[in-house]
Amino acid sequence: MPETVLAPPETTAPAPGALAPEPGPGLLPKVxxxxxxxxxxxxxxxxxxxxxxxxxxxxxxxxxxxxxxxKYTAKLLQFSVIGLGFGLNAYAAVQAGREGILFTIASIFGTLVLGYFAGRWLKLGRVVTHLISCGTAICGGSAIAAVGPVVGAKDEEMSVALGTVFVLNAVALFVFPPIGHALALSQHQFGLWCAIAIHDTSSVVGAAAAYGAEALGVATTVKLARALWIIPVALGTAYFFKRPDVKVKLPWFILGFIGAMLLNTYVPATQVVGPWLVQLARLGLVVTLFFIGAGLSFKTIKAVGPRPFALGVLLWVVVSTVSLYVIVQL
Incomplete structure (x- = not known):
């Protein structure tokens, strides 16, 4: 009887010039x-x-x-912001929002105009310039994500704008509280300054929480009122970029924040669980910032490039210093 010879299993060799798949992360990074x-x-x-x-x-x-x-950074931040609403009083929030409205209008339009001319001076593309300007003027990554589809931004342009904002957010979270203490800013002053001068809601809430409870309330309220300007700015962007057919989405989590604040103010039973929900929201915020930091690799920072980063720094410094001067003088 002839001997049966088992052939070795066939292996598929990579095509010439094809890149081998990158190995997944090891056990140590996961642990x-x-x-x-x-x-x-x-x-x-x-x-x-x-x-x-x-x-x-x-x-x-x-x-x-x-x-x-x-995937979960934005969702966790949104639910955390809603949870923070259970620690605020609607009357105090309206007062804070009313005071910040003039700062909001002046700083948004001033930043957009300054960004337009600074971008031309730096010889940046129109789309990248507008994305960075909107991110600085309103609410960082959320504004960029909303305006990007309106201007038909490419993935590379979105990445550059988001990278610029994320780097400056990280710097602001560490720099602002020491500056506030050095200048002896009150809780109210610091919260207002954070809401105007820091890009993303996550860093605004993080810096304000490190400063105090009153600063956190003021900063969150003014920042979310500011975030509503995504809608008119996006509509104006569609007009100036000649894209009238685009749809602008309402930031739903802001409505959730307002609803939580109203429940905490007018429904006594909510006030029993309110402190627990606020504590849970603060934990969510801490985890959100850990996720953001973990996603900010050197590769992301390097991909920004010097000129877009220069525009972001210029706008941020001008907005920060001017708003701080006005707030201190009031």
Whole structure:
């Protein structure tokens, strides 16, 4: 009887010139990520600490779950903002919002005009200039995400604008509280300054929470009122960029924040669970900032380039210094 010879299993060789698939993250980055995430849920973690831990992880071992953190960062922030509404009184919020409306209007339109001329001076593209200007003027990444489809922004243009804003957000979260203490700003003054001069809601709330409870209330209210300007700015963008057929979405989580604030003010039963919901929201914010830091790798920073980053820094410095001067003088 002839001997049966088993042939070795066939293997598919990569095509000539094809890139081999990148190996997935090892066990160590995953374990460290889990430990750091667990620490962010403890009372010892704060928004700046969480952001710093995420940044360190991104620059050393790398983020082992980039798709996960990218998917849940925005959602977690939105639900955290809604939860913070259970710690605010509607009457105080209206007063804070009323005071910040003039700052909001002046700073938004001033930033957009300054950004237009600064972008031309730096010889940047019209789309990138407008995205960075809108991100600085209104609410960072949320504004860029809303305006990007309106102007037909490419992925590269969106990445550059978002990278610029995220880097400056990280800097602001560490820099603003020490400046506020050095200048002896009141809780109200600091909260107002954060809402105007810091881009993303996450960093605004994080910096204000590090300064005090009153600063947090003022900053959150004024910033979310400011975020509503996404709608008129996006509509104006559609007009000037000659894209009248685009649809502008309402930031739904702002309505949730307002609803939570009204419940806390007018429904006594809500006030019993309100403090627990606020505490849960603050934990959510800490985790959000850890996710943001973990996603801000050196590759992301390097991809921004010097000229877009110069525009972002110029606008941020002007808005920060002018708004601080006006607030101190009032």
């Amino acid at each position: 460290v990520f889990g430990l750091l995430l667990a620490f962010c849920l403890t009372p010892w973690a704060s928004p700046p600490v969480a952001l710093a831990l995420g940044l360190v992880l991104a620059q050393t071992l790398g983020n082992p779950f980039p798709a996960f953190t990218k």
